[in-house]
Amino acid sequence: MKELELKYGCNPNQKPSKIYMSDGSDLPITVLCGRPGYINFLDAFNGWQLVSELKKATGLPAATSFKHVSPAGAAVGLPLSETLAKIYWVDDLGELSPLASAYARARGADRMSSFGDFIALSDVCDVDTARLIKREVSDGVIAPGYEPEALEILKQKKKGNYNVIQIDPDYVPAALEHKEVYGITFEQGRNELNIDKDFFSNVVTENKELTDAAKMDLAIAMITLKYTQSNSVCYVKDGQAIGIGAGQQSRIHCTRLAGQKADNWWLRQCPKVMALPFKEGIKRADRDNAIDLYIGEEYMDVLADGAWENIFTEKPDVFTREEKRAWLDKLTDVALGSDAFFPFGDNIERAHKSGVKYIAQPGGSVRDDNVIETCNKYGMAMAFTGIRLFHH
Numbered sequence: 001m002k003e004l005e006l007k008y009g010c011n012p013n014q015k016p017s018k019i020y021m022s023d024g025s026d027l028p029i030t031v032l033c034g035r036p037g038y039i040n041f042l043d044a045f046n047g048w049q050l051v052s053e054l055k056k057a058t059g060l061p062a063a064t065s066f067k068h069v070s071p072a073g074a075a076v077g078l079p080l081s082e083t084l085a086k087i088y089w090v091d092d093l094g095e096l097s098p099l100a101s102a103y104a105r106a107r108g109a110d111r112m113s114s115f116g117d118f119i120a121l122s123d124v125c126d127v128d129t130a131r132l133i134k135r136e137v138s139d140g141v142i143a144p145g146y147e148p149e150a151l152e153i154l155k156q157k158k159k160g161n162y163n164v165i166q167i168d169p170d171y172v173p174a175a176l177e178h179k180e181v182y183g184i185t186f187e188q189g190r191n192e193l194n195i196d197k198d199f200f201s202n203v204v205t206e207n208k209e210l211t212d213a214a215k216m217d218l219a220i221a222m223i224t225l226k227y228t229q230s231n232s233v234c235y236v237k238d239g240q241a242i243g244i245g246a247g248q249q250s251r252i253h254c255t256r257l258a259g260q261k262a263d264n265w266w267l268r269q270c271p272k273v274m275a276l277p278f279k280e281g282i283k284r285a286d287r288d289n290a291i292d293l294y295i296g297e298e299y300m301d302v303l304a305d306g307a308w309e310n311i312f313t314e315k316p317d318v319f320t321r322e323e324k325r326a327w328l329d330k331l332t333d334v335a336l337g338s339d340a341f342f343p344f345g346d347n348i349e350r351a352h353k354s355g356v357k358y359i360a361q362p363g364g365s366v367r368d369d370n371v372i373e374t375c376n377k378y379g380m381a382m383a384f385t386g387i388r389l390f391h392h
Contacts, residue, residue, distance in 0.1 A: 047120025075105030075240030221337030
């Protein structure tokens with residue numbers, strides 16, 4: 001297949017629309033089900049690059065959950081704890097395969113943002129992963145292959161219209177990239193930067209200790225940022241992104257946004273939140289929305305009389321600011337990556353509130369000394385990579 005006609009472009013009024021290879025060669029993908037759109041393919045191709053690089057860097061199966069051309073979550077296939085299985089709503093599925101665990105983590109870290117996602121998988125989609133995908137609200141998936149039973153499960157989704165794309169894992173894109181804006185063609189070399197454990201060798205803080213687990217988490221953060229709309233910051237813990245701040249004009253806003261998402265991920269694990277008395281029959285998305293409100297500043301939207309009765313069997317106590325802070329103080333050993341340098345120490349102050357211990361960023365700010373000094377105040381280890389990772 002040399003070209004594929006799309007329903008429309010970014011919006012319904014943008015027609016005609018298609019994807020094709022400029023050199024006339026065959027596309028490296030096969031659509032096995034559905035009719036993916038313009039934005040679906042942007043998510044699919046960016047997501048595929050991300051999970052491919054995560055697999056290369058860690059040796060583990062990887063998955064990402066994309067929304068609006070940025071990842072809402074990304075993870076590698078480490079086993080799920082009992083707590084994580086519960087807050088990701090997969091505790092009824094038994095022990096998951098490594099690939100399914102990767103997607104459960106990628107989807108579950110920020111379920112609000114992942115709702116209606118496009119999925120990318122580094123490995124052949126197995127039955128466990130297909131069963132998990134089938135019950136989530138999602139637009140489609142891209143993978144290098146599908147087990148026959150897994151493909152049949154996915155084909156049942158959305159009344160047979162779920163988007164399933166198979167990509168040639170041996171496809172190598174051209175060294176130069178082109179795109180048009182306002183009728184003008186832009187050309188640049190592809191970002192082929194290889195991120196591995198040696199990427200974090202220049203540790204500039206008093207604390208020089210980067211554990212192997214920290215290096216893996218930092219690699220996950222930086223690879224995720226490589227395919228996140230800039231400016232961007234990513235918090236990672238135990239092999240998964242727990243907070244991604246994308247597309248903000250100010251870096252501190254990225255750090256705050258990603259930090260709030262990381263905080264929410266941790267607050268959802270608090271016993272008080274896990275014990276919320278939901279009524280029978282409340283859908284997962286409605287539970288996610290209720291939890292998001294309950295742990296946030298708008299908690300009265302679900303606790304007011306006339307509201308809580310629709311969701312809970314009994315009225316929960318308010319999750320006080322003091323209780324939340326006490327629980328957040330238990331979050332430790334978080335890794336943080338930034339796609340460009342931190343211009344002020346305020347980013348480090350905010351990161352500290354979300355348990356950050358390890359940081360990777362390019363460095364090069366005129367206030368690097370202030371940023372390093374702030375890290376030293378909290379005993380953080382920070383590596384300067386010397387390389388910016390903007391993505392647009």
